[in-house]
Amino acid sequence: MNLFSASQQLALLLRSGLRCRGCLGPLDRASEAGLCGGCWEGLLPLPELRCPRCALEHDPDQACPEPVAWEWGDAFWGYHGGRPPLGALLLPGIKNGELGWKKALLRRASAAPLPDFAREADLVTSAPATRLRRFMRGFDLAEEFGKVLAKRTERPWHPLLRKAWRAGRQGTRNETDRRRLPQKAIQLARRINLDHKVILLVDDVWTTGTTLLRCAQALKEGGAQEVRVLSIFRAL
Ligand SMILES: [Zn+2]
Ligand SMILES: [Zn+2]
Known part of the structure; x- marks a missing residue:
């Protein structure tokens, strides 16, 4: 049984002072699996004019x-x-x-x-x-x-x-x-x-x-x- 709701878990996480495992910055609402939202934005598309x-x-x-x-x-x-x-x-x-x-x-x-x-x-x-x-x-x-x-x-x-x-x-x-x-x-x-x-x-x-x-x-x-x-x- 999960004793905490998702928002309670996030609040606990933020208060715990855990750091992003990618950039070592603070975790935020867009964090997932120990990586902050900013790090997840590193999934960048390839250059537009690429060879097919x-x-x-x-x-x-x-x-x-x-x-x-x-x-x-x-x-x-x-x-x-x-x-x-x-x-x-x-x-x-x-x-x-x-x-x-x-x-x-x-x-x-x-x-x-x-x-x-x-x-x-x-x-x-x-x-x-x-x-x-x-x-x-x-x-x-x-x-x-x-x-x-x-x-x-x-x-x-x-x-x-x-x-x-x-x-x-x-x-x-x-x-x-x-x-x-x-x-x-x-x-x-x-x-x-x-x-x-x-x-x-x-x-x-x-x-x-x-x-x-x-x-x-x-x-x-x-x-x-x-x-x-x-x-x-x-x-x-
Ligand atoms: Zn990060
Ligand atoms: Zn080519």
Whole structure:
């Protein structure tokens, strides 16, 4: 039984002198999960004139700076947006078990403006985590984001991809190693006919795009007609 109403809880919180875990300022009415309203406003959209495939700003006559194997690509927010940079604060925290942050972030992702291309896919899938990683964390953020999008677009979510055991943890690799993620590190989880399917491929953070590239290649090898990418965050 909850002994306090929401407003009483907030009053207690304000009086307790607890500080925002992002900026160390006072918590306010817009606070959620230990972060003040100002910090949550750090979910900033990407630049308006971005490339529709790589979501970066570049000369439209030039190729995308990183290889892309999909027709459309976008993200909700910049990873380094806000002060402190909110994506860079939230994602490592969530991966270390900050469930309040996860819930607050997914709630915002379920209300953020959706690009048109994301509405017209046949199905939704997520960039995979290794089984060990998923087991250790008890959840997979990319998968949960995929399910949020599947619900929003009323399309099915399918776990189409799996990461080979030896692909290792990306976080412990340096930039050069990440770019060298072996071709077969990501495979179709099972034999499935993807002929003529348009697939919305989602991830939590899109950095160099190597993981997404391997995912998109595996989907296309499986017969997918088109792959479209949507990520929660884009590191610019
Ligand atoms: Zn703050
Ligand atoms: Zn581009």
